[in-house]
Amino acid sequence: MDAKGLLTGLPWWVKWVAIPVIAIVVFGGLIASLVGFLVGLLFKVLLFVALVGGVIYLVRRFTSASSSSRGDW
Structure with a gap:
C-alpha cells in the first residue's frame, strides 16, 4: 500500500487539517529554528556586504582626496 492508498478512505479534513497540524x-x-537560522544568516550577509561597501567607499574617497591635494611632490 502506497501513501495515496493510505489516505484515500479518509475525510478531507484529516488530509488537509489534521495531518498538517x-x-x-x-x-x-525544527522549522522555526531553520527559519531563524536562515534569517540570521541573511542578515549577517547583508551586514557584511554593507560594511565592505562602506570600507571600499571610504578608501576610494580618501585616496582620491589625498592624491588630488598632494600638489607637486
Whole structure:
C-alpha cells in the first residue's frame, strides 16, 4: 500500500487539517529554528556586504582626496 492508498478512505479534513497540524506540532521547533537560522544568516550577509561597501567607499574617497591635494611632490 502506497501513501495515496493510505489516505484515500479518509475525510478531507484529516488530509488537509489534521495531518498538517500534527506535522507543525511535531516539527514546529525544527522549522522555526531553520527559519531563524536562515534569517540570521541573511542578515549577517547583508551586514557584511554593507560594511565592505562602506570600507571600499571610504578608501576610494580618501585616496582620491589625498592624491588630488598632494600638489607637486
